[in-house]
Amino acid sequence: MSHIVGTMQEAIDSWSKYSAPLHEEYRRLQEGTLCATVPISELRWRAPLPRAYQLLDGGGYRPHLELGFSMRKQSFPEEMAEKPSFYQSVSDSILGPTEDFILGTDDLGTDFEAELVVVTNDVKQMATKVEGANGILLVGLMNDISLRLTQRVEHARGFGFYHCKPKKTLAPFLVTPDELGEHWINFKVSLPVEVRWNGEVFGCPDGAEHMMFDFATLVSEASRHRKLTAGTIIGGGTVATYDRDTFGQCCILERRALDILEFGEERTSWLKPDDRVRIEVRMPDGSTVFGAIDQVYRVTPWGR
Structure with missing residues (x-):
């Protein structure tokens, strides 16, 4: 290129x-x-966008949000199902798909979150849904690394996210929506998002089934009071499903919430040092769409 x-x-x-x-x-x-x-297997990939002007993460999957609120002993606020919510996340340094994510301590409740994302062209302020759809250039896959114990502190303060969201990771390839063919349905990715934790399948829910707001709506809403600059990344939120027994989860937080409902206590651990996380989306014929995120969680006294 x-x-x-x-x-x-x-x-x-x-x-x-x-x-x-x-x-x-x-x-x-x-x-x-x-x-x-050169064969792909011989290359070491950086993130397709190692830095982005803006990264907005949306709360797009109700099953995920409901479990998160249940852990805080709160009801899901119905207004979140009426209009998208966002937070502005780290975008100045995005990890490549096989880079270790390194922290300086292991007492933060480290979690993975598999998300689908879009990358926009310039989008005007107050864009309509049609204009939002036209502003979508590329589609990708992201690991939204989250520090859940820190997140609880920030929730309690009513301010954040900041410390609880140290890094994002992007899969090696961004693709144009037409590459998804019939699986790009109403501006959603209708393919399973597979997460493996230390080689074992942890979840594989469909990316479209329980997504409350399609990506055209997310782009439009994100532009309500600001223009979006070309290269803005918009995340659709942690992929989630109500059919949890069949398709599992895309983050540990949900599994721990289900532990509480079933056993009265959290039994699933957070990530441990040297754990490996692999996230990938495949077509029905087995071909990869975005390439794989395949990274290891490391802890060093000095962090990174």
Whole structure:
């Protein structure tokens, strides 16, 4: 890609200029007619956007939110089902898909959260849903690393998130919505999001089934009082399902909430040092969509 455009952000900034030659390069890659290609397995990937101008994370899946509120002994506020909610998260340093995520201590309740995301073009302030849909350039996969014990403190203060959201991780590939074909349904990704924890499947819920707000609606709502700059990442929230016995969870917090409902206490541990988390979305034929996030949680006295 470097002979066409230097960085993903540069391509997004001038999408009308670069999208056609990039699509042509992709076509040739698929046909095997590119020269001097390197097998993907031999490459070490950075995040496709190692830095982003803005990252807005939305609360898009009611099953996830309901369990979170239940752990705080609160009822789910119905207004959250009427209009999307966001928080502005870290975007100045985004981890690549195989980078370790490193903390300086192991008493923070470290958790993974599998999310689907979109990347926007410039979107005007007060964009309609149609304009929001037209502003979606790319779709991707993210691990929203969360420190749950710190999160409780920030919730109690009524201010945050900040310390509880130290890093995000992006899968190696961002794809245009047309690559999802029939699985891009009403601006949602209708494919299972698989999470493996130390090699064991922890969850594989569908990305569309219980998503309250589609990505066009999220983009539109995010622009209510501000223009969105090209390269803005918008997360759809932790993928979740009500059919938990069949499809599991995409974060440990939900499993611990279910522990309380079933056993009266939390029995599932948070992540432990050297645990491995793998997150991937596959087509029905088994082909990967975004590539895999496959990273290890490390603890060092000095952090990173």
